Amino acid sequence: xxxxxxxxxxxxxxxxxxxxxxxxxxxxxxxxxxxxxxxxxxxxxxxxxxxxxxxxxxxxxxxxxxxxxxxxxxxxxxxxxxxxxxxxxxxxxxxxxxxxxxxxxxxxxxxxxxxxxxxxxxxxxxxxxxxxxxxxxxxxxxxxxxxxxxxxxxxxxxxxxxxxxxxxxxxxxxxxxxxxxxxxxxxxxxxxxxxxxxxxxxxxxxxxxxxxxxxxxxxxxxxxxxxxxxxxxxxxxxxxxxxxxxxxxxxxxxxxxxxxxxxxxxxxxxxxxxxxxxxxxxxxxxxxxxxxxxxxxxxxxxxxxxxxxxxxxxxxxxxxxxxxxxxxxxxxxxxxxxxxxxxxxxxxxxxxxxxxxxxxxxxxxxxxxxxxxxxxxxxxxxxxxxxxxxxxxxxxxxxxxxxxxxxxxxxxxxxxxxxxxxxxxxxxxxxxxxxxxxxxxxxxxxxxxxxxxxxxxxxxxxxxxxxxxxxxxxxxxxxxxxxxxxxxxxxxxx
Numbered sequence: 001x002x003x004x005x006x007x008x009x010x011x012x013x014x015x016x017x018x019x020x021x022x023x024x025x026x027x028x029x030x031x032x033x034x035x036x037x038x039x040x041x042x043x044x045x046x047x048x049x050x051x052x053x054x055x056x057x058x059x060x061x062x063x064x065x066x067x068x069x070x071x072x073x074x075x076x077x078x079x080x081x082x083x084x085x086x087x088x089x090x091x092x093x094x095x096x097x098x099x100x101x102x103x104x105x106x107x108x109x110x111x112x113x114x115x116x117x118x119x120x121x122x123x124x125x126x127x128x129x130x131x132x133x134x135x136x137x138x139x140x141x142x143x144x145x146x147x148x149x150x151x152x153x154x155x156x157x158x159x160x161x162x163x164x165x166x167x168x169x170x171x172x173x174x175x176x177x178x179x180x181x182x183x184x185x186x187x188x189x190x191x192x193x194x195x196x197x198x199x200x201x202x203x204x205x206x207x208x209x210x211x212x213x214x215x216x217x218x219x220x221x222x223x224x225x226x227x228x229x230x231x232x233x234x235x236x237x238x239x240x241x242x243x244x245x246x247x248x249x250x251x252x253x254x255x256x257x258x259x260x261x262x263x264x265x266x267x268x269x270x271x272x273x274x275x276x277x278x279x280x281x282x283x284x285x286x287x288x289x290x291x292x293x294x295x296x297x298x299x300x301x302x303x304x305x306x307x308x309x310x311x312x313x314x315x316x317x318x319x320x321x322x323x324x325x326x327x328x329x330x331x332x333x334x335x336x337x338x339x340x341x342x343x344x345x346x347x348x349x350x351x352x353x354x355x356x357x358x359x360x361x362x363x364x365x366x367x368x369x370x371x372x373x374x375x376x377x378x379x380x381x382x383x384x385x386x387x388x389x390x391x392x393x394x395x396x397x398x399x400x401x402x403x404x405x406x407x408x409x410x411x412x413x414x415x416x417x418x419x420x421x422x423x424x425x426x427x428x429x430x431x432x433x434x435x436x437x438x439x440x441x442x443x444x445x446x447x448x449x450x451x452x453x454x455x456x457x458x459x460x461x462x463x464x465x466x467x468x469x470x471x472x473x474x475x476x477x478x479x480x481x482x483x484x485x486x487x488x489x490x491x492x493x494x
Contacts, residue, residue, distance in 0.1 A: 009087075010170075017100070018170045019251055025087055025097065026106050027136030028063045029054060030125065035146045038122045040110045045122060047150040048110060051098070052119040058094035061087040063140075085393075104251045106132060125150065127158035128246055139356070139397050141404030161185055161248040162343060164336035167363060172255055177337035177474050179262045180299045184470065186243060186263070187292055187300035188219030219243070225272065225291070234272050237288035257284055268296035301469045328462070329454040333358075341470060345461045353405035354453050357398045361446040364390055368439050384431045391438050395421045399445065409448045417441050 009025065010018040017025070033053050037046045063085045089097070098116040101107050106129035110122040125133065134151050136142070150156075161182065164173040220243040225231035237260070244256040263269045264282040271278035272289040292300065332338045339355075346352040368387055371379040379387075398405050399417050420441060426434055461467065 131160035173336040
């Protein structure tokens with residue numbers, strides 16, 4: 001069985017591709033292009049590609065997932081399900097998008113260039129680009145030697161911060177709790193405010209290099225104040241922008257500026273210069289200096305000590321009513337700042353696919369519900385086929401036996417899904433009924449995964465001392481009332 005999907009990039013109102021489509025396009029390109037060794041001046045640069053190779057590949061880009069297993073009706077017959085996604089564009093659009101990859105810090109020039117112009121320019125993946133590629137290959141089960149080799153390099157050492165976005169307009173969520181979570185990483189969770197770090201200190205650079213940010217131990221690069229030995233360390237506006245772009249899933253300078261402006265608006269940072277107007281707004285220049293304020297110290301959790309749950313608190317968590325875990329899970333799903341932390345926890349415990357599946361099925365079901373409302377008599381056949389292609393994409397990634405991110409769901413439900421998803425091509429008059437059946441099964445699978453996360457992952461997440469301080473701050477200052485009933489009840493509050 002084969003399903004095809006010709007992807008059309010969704011664009012935001014400010015002329016930027018939706019981040020998920022953008023990341024998928026980038027990763028599909030890297031999987032398709034031949035990463036090899038190119039000579040740059042007198043040096044050989046492995047795992048690289050040229051501008052011409054990238055533009056040529058983007059002209060007609062195709063990615064296929066497949067899953068082969070015995071037929072539920074006859075074990076002697078093997079059924080292969082495939083989902084193919086195709087991107088195609090003219091060379092001018094290909095070069096435009098490649099420049100967007102540079103701006104997003106997915107790739108960087110091996111020759112110091114800043115634009116995707118010369119056809120023989122050589123490019124390599126940044127640590128951020130490697131994180132994006134790794135997430136894509138894990139979800140889709142990509143097996144390719146050159147991809148495996150580049151992901152095994154020492155450059156792939158960044159813990160990229162995946163930010164939450166509004167699914168309707170793709171804007172980064174910027175409520176105060178989320179900004180505090182970002183700022184905690186930006187400031188350096190484990191660094192006292194008076195400490196500077198020595199990254200690139202010999203070069204005197206005031207900006208954050210892509211290589212230097214990958215360790216992320218001290219957050220943004222800071223240096224000693226030239227005004228007074230007692231003054232707190234400084235960092236530049238440009239350095240703040242570079243750290244945000246290199247370390248978070250921000251897509252361009254505008255998004256980074258908006259987040260940095262939130263730091264400034266919440267008084268987490270303050271200007272250390274006397275430039276007129278510097279006290280009014282954030283300035284992203286190299287000449288603008290900033291320091292972390294007392295409010296910033298508190299947001300970064302440098303002032304209080306790290307909160308570790310006592311045995312009594314742990315016992316209270318273990319003794320909480322089971323049915324309360326569902327409300328806690330709902331609170332996490334409804335709170336962007338908690339979702340960021342919960343996703344990181346799941347990644348550390350190797351079960352991020354549960355949350356990924358839940359959110360992707362949520363979007364899938366929302367798309368189907370929108371079509372049903374728009375076409376009361378039944379959606380057009382092309383729209384139904386597009387939905388079915390999305391269903392097969394989810395199936396091959398999360399539900400098919402042996403899939404890259406195979407989920408642990410009820411055996412009976414899995415058999416029902418396998419039986420439905422491995423049927424042969426259907427006539428047009430059965431597509432609507434088939435889509436309805438599949439949507440119902442995915443709704444059940446999503447519920448199953450929700451219960452699994454509620455019962456297993458949520459209690460462990462709330463007991464994890466690494467996140468206790470952040471959770472406590474969101475449940476004691478009134479800024480996350482919807483979390484209080486779900487999280488504070490287990491004894492996180494000191």
